[in-house]
Amino acid sequence: MLEPVKTHYDEFLGSLYSWILGDFSNAYKKYLTFFKSIELNQNQTSVAIDLGCGPGCQSLPLADLGYDVLAIDFCKELLEELVEHAGDRSITTVHDDLRVFRKYIDEPVDLIICMGDTLAHLANHQSVAKLLDDIARTLKTDGKFIYAIRDYFSFIPEGSDRFIPIRANDDMIFTCFLDYNDDKVHVHDILHRKIEGVWQTTISDYQKLRLNTDQINKKLESNGLQMESSSLLDGMIVGIFKKI
Ligand SMILES: C[S@@+](CC[C@H](N)C(=O)[O-])C[C@H]1O[C@@H](n2cnc3c(N)ncnc32)[C@H](O)[C@@H]1O
Known part of the structure; x- marks a missing residue:
């Protein structure tokens, strides 16, 4: 059975994601500035993995900073957009579930990122825990992991x-x-689109996990990663960890 989140991206959100994101070059610049602002320790042969890369607004800046990037996503349409944006940059795309990313690497890597709330898309908390274990054992010593998630955990909005x-x-x-x-948010994406002068409505839904950053951080620390910083970027909590 296809996962509901994959179906949501394949049949609905994938074709709209870049429109929602707005100007790709602005997103590219935002992440280039962000990656430049943190100490990444890359050398000439550094490898980065982008888990849930979407159209590539993190993969492209990382490639421009010198990484060979492995960009993984299960939405083909978004990967095709990434390839168009990427030109001749050193980015290899993989069309697969990010949970099996270790199939595609032979040796430990310098950087793994999972940004844009992608962690919250996984089906359950066990999958997140397993992914964090896999990330920790895939990093080189001094290698870094960066996550970015929305805070669906610490408060519950009500009414409108x-x-x-x-x-x-x-x-x-x-x-x-x-x-x-209790532990999920049921997300309903509602699109009103005017077709030949008539408004039509499409609704597609999926579940996101309400992730507690304390639990994520503890899991990473128990795997030998040390937190370097936790901050906010465009409303998302960004955690940066180093393997010690
Ligand atoms: C909200 S988007 C974030 C994309 C990009 N990182 C960004 O910040 O713009 C989440 C992405 O994760 C992908 N995704 C979610 N769950 C996945 C999974 N289990 N395996 C592969 N890709 C997944 C979706 O297809 C989508 O491209």
């Missing part, structure tokens, strides 16, 4: 605060409705 306007123009309006459960 659960409706989030994402983007709109003359022909499309994209809104998100969040329904909180």
Whole structure:
């Protein structure tokens, strides 16, 4: 059976993701500035893995900073966009579930990132724990892991605060409705699109995990990673860890 999140990206969000993201070059610049602002220790042959790379707004800056990037995503449409953006940069794309990323590497790597709330897309907390274990054992000593997730954990919005306007123009309006459960958020993506002058509505839904950063951080620390920083970037919590 296909995972509901994959179906959501394949049949709905994949074709809209870049429109929602806005100007790709702005996203590229934001992450280039971010990666330059942290100490990455890369050398001439550094390898980075981008888990849930989407259209590549993190993979491209990493390649431009000198990494050979392995960019993994299960949404073919977004990987094709990444390839178009990438030109001749050193980025290898893999169309697969990010949970099996170790199949695609032969030796420990310098950097692994999982940004843009991708961790919250996994089916359950056990999958996140297993992925964090795999990430820890795939890094070289001094290698780094960076995650970025939204905070669905520390508070629960109520009433109209659960409706989030994402983007709109003359022909499309994209809104998100969040329904909180004990350990998941039921995300409903609502698209109003004007076709030949008539508004049509499509709704697609999936579940995201309510991840507790304390648990993620403890799991990483128990695997020999040390936190270097925790900060906010565009409303997401960004944790940076180094393998010691
Ligand atoms: C919110 S997007 C983030 C994309 C990109 N990192 C960014 O910040 O723009 C989440 C991405 O993770 C991918 N994804 C989610 N779960 C995945 C899985 N189990 N295996 C592979 N890709 C996955 C989706 O297809 C999507 O491209």
